[in-house]
Each structure stands twice: as C-alpha cells, then as structure tokens.
Amino acid sequence: MFKKILIANRGEIAVRIIRTCRDMGISSVALYEADDRGSLHVRLADECVLLESTQGYFDTTAILKIAQDTGAKAIHPGYGFLAENIEFIRACQQAGLVFIGPPLEVMLAQHNKIEVLQRVTAAGWPTVQYSADTFEASEGEAVRAAADRLGYPVMIKSTHGGRGRGAYAAQLAGQVERMLRRAQTEAQLVYGNTRFYVEKQITPAHMIGVQVLADAQGQIVHLGEREGSLIRGNQKMMEEAPAPGLTPAQRADLWRTAVEIVRLIGFRGVGTIEFMGDLEGHFYFTEIKPRIQIEHTVTEMISTVDLVREQICLAAGEALSFTQAEVQLRGHAISCRITAQDPWRHYMPSPGVLRRVRLPTGHGVRVDTYAYSGCAVPAQYDPIVAKVIAWGDDRAESMHRLQRALSEIALIGVATTLPIQQLIAHHPEFLRAAYHTESLRRDLPEDALPPEHARDLAIAAAIVYARRNLAGQPSVPDRLQSGWHRSSRRLRE
Amino acid sequence: MFKKILIANRGEIAVRIIRTCRDMGISSVALYEADDRGSLHVRLADECVLLESTQGYFDTTAILKIAQDTGAKAIHPGYGFLAENIEFIRACQQAGLVFIGPPLEVMLAQHNKIEVLQRVTAAGWPTVQYSADTFEASEGEAVRAAADRLGYPVMIKSTHGGRGRGAYAAQLAGQVERMLRRAQTEAQLVYGNTRFYVEKQITPAHMIGVQVLADAQGQIVHLGEREGSLIRGNQKMMEEAPAPGLTPAQRADLWRTAVEIVRLIGFRGVGTIEFMGDLEGHFYFTEIKPRIQIEHTVTEMISTVDLVREQICLAAGEALSFTQAEVQLRGHAISCRITAQDPWRHYMPSPGVLRRVRLPTGHGVRVDTYAYSGCAVPAQYDPIVAKVIAWGDDRAESMHRLQRALSEIALIGVATTLPIQQLIAHHPEFLRAAYHTESLRRDLPEDALPPEHARDLAIAAAIVYARRNLAGQPSVPDRLQSGWHRSSRRLRE
Amino acid sequence: MSKVEVTVGGHTFEIEVNLNHRANHDLPVIVNGQTLTVTVPDLDAPLDQMEWIIVDRRPHEIVIDPELRWLRDHTGVHFVEVRDLEARVARPISRDGRIKAPIPGVIKAVFVAEGDRVEAGQSLFILEAMKMENEIHAPKSGSISQISVKPGQDVILHEVLAEVA
C-alpha cells in the first residue's frame, strides 16, 4: 500500500480524500494556489505545497514534480481538474507514479465515448441513439445533418466530456451550430482538442448510474444504482440511492447490464455505468464515468463501503476485499449538493466568506464540506460548498431526515442553492418520487403556511427590517436597482 | 403515534431527541431555564416553554402542567434529571401522559436494585456479590459489617442509583462510613430518600451492557453489547461496540443471559442489561438501566437502529418492527464523550462560551452535540458537550477514524477532556483493547515525536507565546501562581 | 419606530416594531393593532442573516435573505414581501441601462453586436467564473449602444460590459 498520496484537487473532495487517507494511515500531500492557503484541505493534510504558476491546480508539470519531491507514490485526482486528463495519466505512468483511477490502457479504451457506445451497441445492449460519426467543431453542417437524422432534441457532446461539461442540448435544428460552438468553447477549456458527436436526447428522462468496482484479477462487483435526475442545466441538485422508481426486475436488469458492460470494455477501478431511462421504463446505456462522482456518498451510506478507500486499494493492485454476495445494501440515502450560487440571480456564483457555519449531525446524517466558520468561498473554483446526505431505513425516513438536516444547516455569508433544495425536499412530486430530468424546469411552489406561523415569520421579517435599518444596513430590494437579473418572482409564478 | 412530545431535558440529549421527533414528523416541546434560552435544544424545537421556578428542569409540577397546556401527550426524559424518578412517572400516569420509558409497573419492579439482584440470583444467573440487606444512611456500622463480610473493595450504592450517582467505592473498612455519607449526600440530591446496599467490587473489571428492546406483546430483541470500561471516577470516557475482548461463546452467553433477565423481570421498553466481568472472563449481572444511555450511539452505528425512535414507538404501545433474526450488527463503533472539564485541574468543570466550533464529518463519523460557534456552556448543568462516534468495518478502522475525528474537532473557548481522549485514542493498550476499569488510574504516556515534528510544534508554541505577549495576554504558567491544583506533570509522570 | 406591511405565505400583516422599547430580551411588537411580546435572545448580537425569536412559545430560528425576498425555517422556504409604510416614496426602478459584471471572471462569448435590438431577458454574454458559464441577460428591451468587452477578456467586479439604450 502507498505510504503517501498527493491529492491533486481542493474543496470538499480533497478534504474527503484526505480523511480516508488518514483513516488508512496514509500520509497526504495537499496542493494550494496562493489565495487558497487557508482552505480546509490544506489545513488537514500532512504536507502542503504551493502551486506557483498561473495554471494552478491544472499545472501537471508542477504537480508531477511535487509528487516526486515529496515522495508521494500515487496521485488522487478527485473529480474535475485532472481526473480524466489522458495526457496527465500518461505522464504519471512515465514518471513511475500511480494515478488513482483506472490504469492508462483502461482509460484509453473508454475515453472515447462514441467508441464505447459502438462497442456496447455491437454487443447487443441498448444504448442511446447517436451519430455514426464524430466531427470537428468546424463541421457545423455535418453535425446538423446528423442531428436531423436522429430527430430533436439532441445533445452535442464532446467525445471526451465529463462532469456535464462540453455537452449542450439543441432543441431545434436552428440551435445546433450555436450549441456546437459553446460545447467547443467549454471542451477546449477543460479537455483541450476534442471531436464531437450527436446523441438523441431522451426527455424527460431518468438519469441512473450503477456504481461498479473491478479489480485486476477480474472480479467485478456493483453497489447498486443511484438516480440523479433532478438537474438544473447540467448540474445535479439532488441524488438518491436506490433509484426510487424502479421495479425489482428493472433494477436487476440494470445491475446485470452494468456488470456486463464493465466486462465488455475491460473497465478496472471504481466507476459508474450511466443510463438514461424514458418514462416507459426503458433504459439505455450512455457512458462510463471512470472516477469518483460527487454523489458517491449516497452509495456509501447504503453500502457502508468507503469508495475512496476502494479506489486507493484497487489502484495499488489489490484484489477486491469483498464479493458481490457480501455486499449488503441497506436503507435509502438522499444527497443535496449545496453550491455557492444565487438562485435569485440566475444561479450566478456567489463567492465570499462564510461568517457562520453550523452543520446538522445525528443518526443517519453526513455532511461533506470544506466549510467552517470564517472560511473563504473563493470565486475561481467549483461552487460546491457542501453535500448533505441523509440515510433512513426507507425513502420516507431518509426524506424526513433530509428535510430536518436542511433546516438545521447554517451557511451564512454567501448565497447558496440551499433554499431551492429545501423547496425541492418539501415538494409533493419529490416526496412521491414523481420526478425526472425536466422537473426543475417548472416552478417550485412554496408550502402553504398556517396563519399563526405566517404571522411569526412576518414578525421576524419586520424585526430584521428594523434592525438592519437601525444598523445602517437597510435591506434594499436590490431587484429594483439592478436590472440584469430576473425578479425573485421567477421561482414562484 | 404521538403528535407532540415534551422533552424534559436539555443539552446534547435533548437535541438528539428533537431530531428523532422531527425525523418522525412529531412536534417537540422544549423546556428551558431563563439562562439557557439560547441553547440549541430550544432553537430547534417546535415549541419552547420557560421554566420559571428555581427547581428548573426538576420542577415536575411545572413540567406536567406545560405538557397539558401544550397538548403534548408524551414526555421524553432523556437521561439524568427525571429519567428514573418514580414519583414523576407515577404523576405522568395519573395525568394521563405517557412517560417515554418503561411503564410504571415495570419501573417499580426493577427500580429497587437489590430486589432485582435477588430475583436474578434466585433464577440462577451469576450476579455480583451483594449484601443481604439494605440500610439507612445512618446505619454505618451495619454497612461496615456487611462490607467486611463481602471483602474489600466494595461499592456503597443507593438502591435507586443511576448514572454513576450515589455510588462510592470503599477500598478499606476505614473508608466505609465516609463513602456512605458521600453516597447519601449525592443520592439525596438526585433521588430523594433512599436506602443503601453494599456490592463487592470486581476490580479491575470490564463493564459491559447489552442493549435490549422489549415490547408489550412479549417480543424481546437485543442489539449486541457495548463496553464502557474506560472510566474516570464513575464517568465513562469512551465506549465501544462490540466489546473488543469477548470470545464468540462469551458474547453469545451474555446476549442470552440479558434476554432471559429481561424476561424474568418483565422489563419493557429500551434498556441495558449491565454486567461486570473479571479478567478471567466471568461475567456477573449488576443492574438494569431502564433509559437511553449516553453511549447508545455506538449501538446505533453498528445496528443502524434509531434507539430513540424505538423508545417512542414502544411507549406508544407499538410492537417491535423487527425480529432478532432481522437485526444485523455490522462493523465496529467507538465513542468519546467530551465534557467541559479541565483535566489539568482535577477535571474541574469549565463553563464558558465556545468561541469556535468545528465538527469532524465524513464517512463513518457522527457527532452528537449542542455546541455551535458562540454557544454557552453553562456552569449549572451536566458537563457533556459532545460525543464523537466513529464507525469502521472493523475495530482498527473505527479507531483510526476516531483518531482522525478527534484531531479535526475544534471546541475552542472552554477546557475539555478532549486532549485526554486523544491521548487514550493513541495509547497502545487501547489500540490492542487491553484495558479495563483501572486503566485510566495509570498515567497516559504521550507519543514519541520525530525531531522535525517536535521542532515545528516548538515553533508554533514560540509564535503563540510571542503573539499573546504582544496582545497583552501573556500565557502565564498558572500552576506557578495558584496552588490548589496539581501541576500538568501529573498526566505525564 | 418602524412600521411595515409584511406579506408571507399569502397572509399580510401590518407590524410596528420599536427597538427602543425592549426590556432585556423582550420586545413589544404591534401586529394588526394588537400588541405582542416577542423574545429576541440575540438582540444585542451583531447583525446576521440568522435570527432567533420566540413568539408565544414558538421558537423560530430563521435565515433571512439579505434582500428580504425569502426566509427559511425548519418548515421550509417562504417568500416574503416587506413594504415600508413610512417611506412615502417607493424607490424608483433604475433606468440605468449599463450592464455590469456581477462577479469577476472571463468573457467566454458575446452574442450581440453594437446596434442590435435586444429584448429584456435576452442572453448577451457568457461570463465564466467559479468554473461555470453564467449567462448575462439584457436588463430591459432596447438597442445595444455600446459593448466594452470581447471574448477572452478578463473582467473585474462591476466592470461595465455593455449598455442598452
């Protein structure tokens, strides 16, 4: 086993990886950009090294050198940043460092999404419909022709995408070229040069991923599925495990399909086999996610398996320490990813300082976060601040516990998506699991209020208004002063 | 099921009970003394009522009236305060309120500890040796004669004790009368008038409790055992489940004995059957704890059963929702109870304000606490501030995770026992589970430090010294100024 | 003294608060003409978005949006509207057509050109910040009189990106 691991990431996922390293007795090396030196992942690590170039967390040359200087034998990329960067994975191998993820040959075999789709189709598994060819960003007309053949809406996707980046939906033929340009702009930023393909969009849909683990000895195990269909743009707002709408037969079918696809592609490590389902209950393979996902924690809650530990063990060449028969999935877990974005301003990023942080705790509640009272939420990074995860014996219990946990958490100082997630957590369609990828396009009703409770809240608002005026910090209805954002009504009407 | 429950307690256990109420959709009524109005249990409840008399949380008359005024149909006493007060339980019954704990007749049947011991002895189960009679506090000579017959050391115990109150060890005959006086002073305070008996003390010993649940329909289920042998005075410092030193045969034997004692006594509700074990592996029944215990959380971690939920369901007359065969105990959990006491001053209480609170989180970690940044730790209540619980696949993993969690937690502003628990968590005897009730009488060695690490810490200390001097807050070696406490060396030499 | 009309959850209340009339933690509040005593334990604490009051034995720990558009408590999120009954003149809606960067970042795309006619709400720019693309919309309908940025350009907070005349 590795004695020391370098973590090429920051924020909640870096903290989460450091924790598992410490639980395993492995030393951790954290990286930081100059402005990020107070971040929790730096404070908790065994060693920390400043990234001096402007490339920061993307500076692969510096990161490899730091690994060698500090004697770290392995690098955990987390999600985002370098997690799916083939050149970086190749450079790790050349430098004699272990990339904690699938081995290079496995990454190469599954990195081109359209090739994977073609192999899975050829093997007879249902996949989403996709264009036969891939295209340069300049081939707008060919892309449009391919989209026309599939029928709208379509997704224009980078062959090397991930984390919902480099993928844009076109509802109509007229949008294809613009979305291709946007996908290209974004993919360029994240993945470098890439080609594009067109996927027929299933909408509304269920987005379901099966968590798989595969060792070098050929053993494949799954830890059940999770659903992440509550999306805003390409970002998942909430995730749960198990997926609430599946029949036992559908579930068994998805699990078997996922394991067979792992075998077919020769996938190794910890990953997710992703499917889109239509509302008739047909599921279609879309892609393999070869890294830890943000929402992996719901699977940890129902399986009690530490997925980062398994990633590390598998990357070290160990065989899986448990068989499929030993996996016990128990209860239900729901996760909320709270980001520093202002829902009342088009989800504009909202950096700042968290003046007050209070975390919910207790039986069945887990919070993954880098936040503490006084910590900075920097402008230049991913806006995820915290994941609140609630486990219960069944879905109803986990949902009530999530409502409770969301009501207890305090993240004061920056605007976050928390109010929206609280609305969702109380929404009747969420409560009865009647949701899909289009659900958040509709407006969220607020709960009815008994008059007495409304009066109490009105009193609170009046006191706050008076206190702020007295303190010379009046609550200005900012929407009346600045025009670029929509009014708060948007969420209501 | 109850629609509203009054919680006759405060601090971490009141918060913990409110959370389960909310998870179950039950309204909660919190109580508070005037100085305690900012406490978290008040903030999180649905209703809160001021206790105006000087009796405060002990004011049974006020509490019953508040239950009736607010329409609460049940009262949860937590631990301490009124949890074992027979007169209060009787008054609840007379007022038509459900006491969340065993029914009155069950409490009456097991409240006299010596009667329970006699019944268990008569049924043929091994018990600790105890005096044949009970005594008034004035009967010092008779108590001493009983102690002489049993042989020293002995425990002088109130027949109505609980939570380690009203029980004092006498090592020699000469100590009996003084310890009887102290037991009486304390028992008077907590339980009112009571008689005393003498128990032969097993020392060193293992203190093990089996968690049991019994419904009115006659079903009895256990959730395994936990060990709480790391005690300082009568207070447990750390607890774990399962007990690490048991053979499978011993464990099965304890479980069976516990269930049979429940059947014998006719116990109902959620409780703990407690045993003392000698170092040869013989276990002796001591008493039944008919309430939620502080350390119940380790059992929740390995069983995933919410014990407060079960208390509420059983008190509502429901049958247990699971059978013994459905109980799955998985992994290992260790808990630390962090109290506001200063280990460098004889564990003197250390009230104040927690200026900075940061809680550890992540996979397998739970913290039960009423603490948040800025909260008060009042002088007049139980000093428990937080319980940190770490779960792992096995004992080694839970121990490493506990070490990690203890290193992450920040409770700044009052002195706590945390440093001592960190020493214990790294102590070789704890690591290999070679501990018993006498272990904490010996001094705790600190870990060896590599010179480089020692240098870093020395630099930190020098900077702090300089900063505090500059700020006009010099770090005075207080032990040189005030004589009444021992020097810090005590813990080292 | 402060007199406001507050609408929340479909109910409207006229409320008078006088912070000078407090006694210890208790504050008298007049709601629709009736006087109530509200406990505000943190009345002396610095201003915070988290407020903690007790009304008629009901404790409420509430987080209130800095712009008073919503508040959240343990029952969920509720929209709120506060009208100051003493400020006789409503604040005018800004007629300023300048579009400023709401966050520092990089302009990734410009969808319009000077002279273009735009509708209120139309997407004008993509501003990348916090690893996300953020659309910047037109504040009102009109024509673009000026564009001050181009793709790839770094912008600082409140830098003027364009103007709609």
Add this chain to the structure above:
Amino acid sequence: MSKVEVTVGGHTFEIEVNLNHRANHDLPVIVNGQTLTVTVPDLDAPLDQMEWIIVDRRPHEIVIDPELRWLRDHTGVHFVEVRDLEARVARPISRDGRIKAPIPGVIKAVFVAEGDRVEAGQSLFILEAMKMENEIHAPKSGSISQISVKPGQDVILHEVLAEVA
C-alpha cells in the same frame, strides 16, 4: 522580539520570533541559530487557541492550551514547556495560602476544621458545580488558619473558602 526555550516531546529548541519582521503571511523564525521562514496565514486574525502554521511544507493546525502546558495536533497531544529567556527573573511561586473557589457552586462537604494540620494535595472540600462533585485540595502543607464556608453554602467564583498558614 521574543526569545524562548521550548521543550516538546523530549526535544528542546531555542527560538527567536520577531513579529515585526513578517512579510505578508511569512515570518522569519530563528531555531537554534538557523533562520527558517514560517507561513502563518492567520497572523492578522484575533488571538485564538487554534493556530495554523506551515513550516517547510508541513501544515500544522494546532490547538494550544491557554497556559501553554500542552498542544494538540493531528498526531495527538504533546506536552510543552516554554521558558522565556528574556525574563531574567522567574515568576515566584505564590506563597498565598488562600484557597479560592475555582468555579461557582455549592459546598457539599467540609473535611477539615480550623487548626487541622493538612498535607499538600489533601482533600479539603467538596464543591458541587455542573452536576459534579469536585474535590478542592490543599495547595501546600500547613495548618488551616481559617475556614470561611460550611456545607450547603453557595459560593461565587474566587470566593475564599479557607486559608492554609
């Protein structure tokens, strides 16, 4: 400038710190004659028991006892001794024999009488506070010249309980 001798984990270091010589977050520190640069990100934050420094790429988040008797970091608790090399005269041990209440509470028991001979460390009182019994010990050997409290009496912080002459 501050020059101290620090012993921790069996190792002793002579350390000079000059808080005025900082550059941004960096602070030069002389350890046994060698100059090191230490990063102290929170140097401008208010004093706190939690300190956060980086030495040679090793981050240390440390909680330090207000009386500098111990510190704890992620490896555990370590005892520390700080000797000020500039304060030429060591602080004298107080000869004051007065025993004061270290916390407010109720006297539950008095184990000695005026005139009794006591040994240093001997238990003199039980003071109940925070629902616990706390033993109050003799600060030094001597005889009890005065007892100011009796069982059942409430005492306030630092109230004199007795005096050992």
